Amino acid sequence: MEDAQILKLxxxxxxxxxxFASLLKKYQxxxxxxxxxxxxxxxxxxDLVQDVFIKVWKNLAGFREDAQLYTWIYRIATNxxxxxxxxxxxxxxxxxxxxxxxxxxxxxxxxxxxxxxDAQLKLQQxxxxxxxxxxxxxxxxxxxxxxxxxxxxxxxxxxxxxxxxYHLAVKKIERFFRSND
Amino acid sequence: xxxxxxxxxxxxxxxxxxxRGNPYVVPDGYFEDLARRTSLRSxxxxxxEESTAVPEGYFExxxxxxxxxxxxxTLTEGRTDxxxxxxxxxxxxxxxxxxxxxxxxxxxxxxxxxxxxxTRRWVRQIAAAVTLLAVGAAAYFGIGTQTSxxxxxxxxxxxxxxxxxxxxxxxxxxxxxxxxxxxxVGMEEWLDEDFSEADIEAYFNNTF
Numbered sequence: 497m498e499d500a501q502i503l504k505l506x507x508x509x510x511x512x513x514x515x516f517a518s519l520l521k522k523y524q525x526x527x528x529x530x531x532x533x534x535x536x537x538x539x540x541x542x543d544l545v546q547d548v549f550i551k552v553w554k555n556l557a558g559f560r561e562d563a564q565l566y567t568w569i570y571r572i573a574t575n576x577x578x579x580x581x582x583x584x585x586x587x588x589x590x591x592x593x594x595x596x597x598x599x600x601x602x603x604x605x606x607x608x609x610x611x612x613x614d615a616q617l618k619l620q621q622x623x624x625x626x627x628x629x630x631x632x633x634x635x636x637x638x639x640x641x642x643x644x645x646x647x648x649x650x651x652x653x654x655x656x657x658x659x660x661x662y663h664l665a666v667k668k669i670e671r672f673f674r675s676n677d
Numbered sequence: 678x679x680x681x682x683x684x685x686x687x688x689x690x691x692x693x694x695x696x697r698g699n700p701y702v703v704p705d706g707y708f709e710d711l712a713r714r715t716s717l718r719s720x721x722x723x724x725x726e727e728s729t730a731v732p733e734g735y736f737e738x739x740x741x742x743x744x745x746x747x748x749x750x751t752l753t754e755g756r757t758d759x760x761x762x763x764x765x766x767x768x769x770x771x772x773x774x775x776x777x778x779x780x781x782x783x784x785x786x787x788x789x790x791x792x793x794x795x796t797r798r799w800v801r802q803i804a805a806a807v808t809l810l811a812v813g814a815a816a817y818f819g820i821g822t823q824t825s826x827x828x829x830x831x832x833x834x835x836x837x838x839x840x841x842x843x844x845x846x847x848x849x850x851x852x853x854x855x856x857x858x859x860x861x862v863g864m865e866e867w868l869d870e871d872f873s874e875a876d877i878e879a880y881f882n883n884t885f
Contacts, residue, residue: 513716520712528711532701545711550719612700619696638697 497522499565506556516553523566524549526640527573533635534577534628536600536620538609544580548573563649570650574632581628595627622672626665633658634665798843805840812836 497518505515527548532541551572559568581597590599601624604610604617612620623631632651636642637658644655651658812835 516716517712520715524711524715525708528703528708529699529701538701538703542707546715546718549715550722553719609702609704610700611702612698615696616698616700620700639699 503556503559503561503565516556519552519556519565520549523569526566527569530570530635530640531573531577533639534632535580536603540580544573544576548576551576564646567646567649570636574650578628578632597624597626597628597631600624618673618676619669621676622669625672626668630661630665633661634669637662801840802843805836805844808840809836809844 502515502519502522505511505518508515524545528541528545531544531548532538535541535544548569552569555572559565563571581600585599588599601621604620604624610617623634626634629651633647633653636647636650637644642650644658647653647658648655653661
């Protein structure tokens with residue numbers, strides 16, 4: 497179903513639930529994987545994806561359509577993840593100066609529902625050495641294959657800065673692979 | 678949305694192609710069930726919100742109220758005297774000083790002397806009044822051909838002066854003259870006192 501159709505049905509109280517079910521069907525996997533790649537753990541991702549769609553349900557009536565619907569949902573999901581990770585950092589007494597996601601290394605090691613190769617595991621470990629926002633940009637570019645202007649709409653950073661961030665992320669990952677061979 | 682093989686590979690560097698695969702998996706049937714669970718959670722959240730609803734603007738007011746109170750606590754540093762101080766030992770002497778002031782203060786009395794009458798005098802005055810009325814009535818209704826005025830004068834001459842004065846005092850239109858019963862506590866000292874000429878003069882000056 498097209499986004500415009502979903503929004504039209506959602507505006508009508510009688511068809512609101514039907515519209516929301518369609519929206520869930522269309523975006524739930526994309527949003528889930530976006531969240532999962534950031535928080536690593538399936539149970540955490542499960543909680544967050546539901547929180548995100550509940551927020552979507554509550555705020556969709558006020559959606560101004562000045563952005564794409566999926567961009568708007570991505571933005572909500574991204575903010576929820578970053579907030580979650582910040583709280584997790586505080587609970588684990590991680591220094592605020594430490595911008596990396598190294599505190600998630602144990603989560604990755606203990607993760608059930610991981611069936612990647614050793615190389616893929618190494619990539620995930622490399623990604624955890626990146627600052628969270630850089631890891632976010634890399635995920636959206638490399639795994640979700642979003643365009644830079646789409647990522648710019650989601651995170652509110654310029655395209656130029658995003659390109660530079662992604663380029664640096666790739667260099668760091670290459671360095672990690674070389675030093676952990 | 679998809680821009681395959683262009684942007685993605687632009688800064689791929691030397692990363693192996695095979696890394697692009699998704700290493701994460703989910704429980705069986707996870708996505709099939711996700712919509713139902715999300716909907717359920719949304720409904721539960723709504724119920725919980727409704728059961729713990731607070732008045733509109735409550736938390737904003739609460740925040741403002743708490744901040745104001747915290748500022749006040751900081752300013753007053755927990756004091757309750759509004760910062761006002763008193764000299765040392767002030768309250769220790771206060772009662773004594775107040776009593777002394779009360780004793781020194783002039784009693785509040787009427788400017789004119791307060792006449793106090795005992796019951797016997799009341800009876801005498803009533804008798805005088807009755808007598809005068811009787812005389813007056815007789816004169817009014819006329820005895821003989823004498824003028825009422827002459828009759829009154831003649832009849833009045835028969836009335837003792839003190840009785841007339843007492844009568845006049847009784848019916849004086851003055852707010853300054855006070856009569857108090859001998860039953861008043863502490864008033865015994867007034868009962869037998871003789872008034873001086875100055876007192877009487879002062880009385881008349883205030884009465885008329």
